[in-house]
Amino acid sequence: MEIPSVVIDRLPLYARVLDNLEQEGQTVVSSQELGIRLNVTPAQIRKDLSYFGRFGKQGRGYNVSRLLEELRRILGLDHQWRMALVGVGRLGRAILGYEGFMPQGFKLVAAFDSDEATIGQELGEIRIDDVANLETVLEEQPVDIGIVAVTAEEAQSVIDALVGCGIRSILNYAPIAAHVPRDVQLRRIDPVLALQSMTYYLKHRQKSPSLTG
């Protein structure tokens, strides 16, 4: 049975909430409580989880640790994933220094740039390679995920190159809607979309006549 991608997209949020509940010492949770924490209806939660078998007991709620463990297994969060970064400018360096990846099983093992002065630099355990050698380096040292932190102009060709190296999961920080083959997963870090989801509240809170519209 094919599981809808919207369901898959919600599962990491479920896992995160369950992780918080477990840390708070809670052992059982109802679909109602999960729903409130996630802003999703309890019926939706029961339906989403039903794709993966029977987790809850009627009227008894879900066992937090067991459900979390199952979700981690389903999502592959119990695995360590290897990542390569392309683009080691300001943003790329910030990504190399990001403290949130390792605790969640995501490890940067390679980094690439096209700038002569940057190639050969060592940042932590990583030596920056020439992006022209992308294929050779990734053949010797395969990765699961590519992270793209180049400019908007360069992003599509870098993504094409990563796909050409057999990478099937790409996280794109560049401000473009890139194209990938159907069997490649692409996610975009999109601060503008996040900002645009807040301006509604700004606009409808402020009643200043100086606002447009």
Place this chain on the structure above:
Amino acid sequence: MEIPSVVIDRLPLYARVLDNLEQEGQTVVSSQELGIRLNVTPAQIRKDLSYFGRFGKQGRGYNVSRLLEELRRILGLDHQWRMALVGVGRLGRAILGYEGFMPQGFKLVAAFDSDEATIGQELGEIRIDDVANLETVLEEQPVDIGIVAVTAEEAQSVIDALVGCGIRSILNYAPIAAHVPRDVQLRRIDPVLALQSMTYYLKHRQKSPSLTG
């Protein structure tokens, strides 16, 4: 009538797809076609848009330009929003250089740091202020949105300070689930969540026995 936040969250995506359609020269779009582009059911799209009045004609689809204009007005995307950045390290500098904000009406007008060597530097039109002067500077030069690019340890106190200055929309890049009052909108740039929504496909595609689980 209060509009559910999940509906508000989807509207910027609708606006983006409509913008693409308009640029491609398409004048009318059905809820079916919007649904395919957005991975949402046509019924959901009709329901979401019904909160804001009658946009489509039965069986005739939506007028692309008119719907886009309406969504822009509803979301406040026809307005220019002023933003302040706190944290001008590698990530902060990348954010200051991000080319995606201005075309969408988001303008960085102030930046703050606590590092002596960083305070006073000028980056483009912006002079970096001491974060100790946050309140004074933002009183003289009010902003709508705060962007947080400090470390995980500093993030909550910076967010508290921004809220204390009356800011009601915050974009947090630090890897923490921060707390804000109910009337403050908080969005988090969360690359780990994006990565975790892809590992399912990596895991279920690769059948290598070396994988855990």
